[in-house]
Amino acid sequence: MKILIVNGPNLNLLGEREPNVYGGQTFEDYFTSLQFKLREVELSHYQSNHEGEIIDKLHEARLHFDGVVLNAAAYTHTSVAIADAVKAINIPVVEVHISNTAARESFRHQSYIAANAKGVITGFGLKSYELAILSFIDLKDE
Template identity: 50%
Template sequence: MKKILVLHGPNINLTGIREPGTYGKDTLETINEEIRDCVHSLGMECDIFQSNHEGALIDKIHEALEGYDGIVINAGAYTHYSYALRDAISSVKKPCVEVHMSNIHAREPFRHESVIAPVCVGQICGFGKNSYLLGVRAMYELLS
């Protein structure tokens, strides 16, 4: 059975509270439940992890070397400047799908560039919590 790692970056723990007009009103736990349901309906397994700390996210990405077939990541603001996350994704050589709840290309100019996009197989953004579900489905197709 394929197993994926779903990562949530900084401030995503405040989803449902922080800027609900941008990120929606569902809490992170509700979103995680929907992710788990989607993953299981596709016959896969997943672990889900959130951290506001870059190093903790990097450590989880490194764990993908042994225990996971792919990664779905919403790196939050780290998307735009964390070369350390980029290097970690590149190093593990596992397919990685970048997701964002908001359309980063329609927001502030500093959000338009993703430094992790070049080492990900694709990017899904702008569909709210459904960006995660689309990312999981994309990963399923990649691993099939």
């Protein structure tokens, strides 16, 4: 099974950006531990601060991956274009968020992506990514 993790804007700053919200670990360090823990899954990741690049990566993913774990970050609440890309590709996408977006500012309560995603996982810190990947493993076994 091949899973792509796509991270949106500002997630390249994990480990230094608002550690009280996002924790103190970099995504690179977390990703290395995730690869070690979930050796049965071929994991790749991509991060961009640019909406169009995220859309291009989602389009490309449909040709090479069994699923996508998507943390579109702030684009979750603003991007109809990313939501349309999720809807357009023929592989499942699980939306994730490190923080509990429902417990934050009201503008973060709306997700344009959720209606087109297989599921949504929020609020478990970086563990949200692992939970999303485990959902793909569970779905494969059904």
